[in-house]
Amino acid sequence: MKALAATADPMLVEFVDLAEPTPAADEALVKVEAFSVNRGEIFALTGVYGTPAASGRVMGQDIVGRVRAVAADGSGPAMGTRVVAHPEGGGWAELVAVPTSKLAVVPDAVATITAAALPLAGLTALRLLRRVDELSGTRILLTGASGGVGHYLVELAAAAGASVTAVSASRDRGLRLAELGAAAVVRDVAEAVGVFDVVLESVGGTVFSAALTRLRPGGKVLWFGQASLEPITLDFFRLFSATPFTLEHFPHWVSTTTDGEDLRALVDSVAADTLHPEIGRIEDWAETRTVLTDLNNRLIRGNAVLTIEMK
Ligand SMILES: NC(=O)c1ccc[n+]([C@@H]2O[C@H](COP(=O)([O-])OP(=O)(O)OC[C@H]3O[C@@H](n4cnc5c(N)ncnc54)[C@H](OP(=O)(O)O)[C@@H]3O)[C@@H](O)[C@H]2O)c1
Structure with missing residues (x-):
């Protein structure tokens, strides 16, 4: 499968060919259709948290796609279901293994690109306001x-x-x-x-x-x-x-609710027309490097979403 990986040069990402992920028993395999990028991923690429991301590391925490293989333990939605998910990395790729506790079904009323803008930014806002x-x-x-x-x-x-x-x-x-x-x-x-x-x-x-x-x-x-x-x-x-x-x-990952539960609340709010993601940039994922640079330079309003051509 194709994925976008960190290189020795911070901020640069390049396409690599990788073996398909092998899901754990509680993970669904998701065929990614769109993902969003965040300032935190720029921090990881450039070494703000310590050292820059190692060459070959695939980042990406915000994805939307369809279930290609159901979790072996029977949890999670059926094959072909459209889901939004918050994996811990690996999302800038054609296929991602995601714990079923970290995904939610996307209602028909919500566009794939809209749902892709939700995970990290939406979870952060939702949980911050609970404080x-x-x-x-x-x-x-x-x-x-x-x-x-x-x-x-x-x-x-x-x-x-x-x-x-x-x-x-x-x-x-x-x-x-x-x-x-x-x-x-x-x-x-x-x-x-x-x-x-x-x-x-x-x-x-x-x-x-x-x-x-x-x-x-x-x-x-x-x-x-x-x-x-x-x-x-x-x-x-x-x-x-x-x-x-x-x-x-405030770290967003400290929560009494699961990512799946909160993603469901977010995506349902979008379906109910009460939450309106602001998407300042939509590009093919080949443009990820440019989009990351623009995000870093404060040129993007709201979220940026990258799409992966559906085959
Ligand atoms: N604690 C957590 O768990 C958690 C989770 C997610 C995100 N975050 C943090 O939350 C913040 C917002 O995240 P985001 O994804 O919304 O980021 P973003 O889209 O990049 O927005 C960051 C905002 O900060 C403003 N800003 C002001 N001074 C800046 C400067 N010197 N350099 C860069 N930006 C500057 C920019 O607004 P203007 O240019 O319009 O002033 C920009 O809109 C970030 O700091 C991110 O790291 C924290």
């Missing part, structure tokens, strides 16, 4: 809002009654956020009006510090990323006189 005690009437400041996660956060939080101020450096990439329910879209934290009960922060560096000054006494910061790659600085003495606040670290 907010009460959404209705809550004032939220969201940084890094124009990416895949940000669009889902805005729509889900606004639908639950939160008032979201979204920060995007680019007017164009911020446009859709207002349509999805943001109460305000600003270019910089300094432009945000008022104080906030909750800050959702994923940019890091000075953006984190600026957002912290806008938190109400006793408010909560949910810290879920560092897109700028700039570490944050917390000076205890500068905060000494402030009312205590809560800072929570």
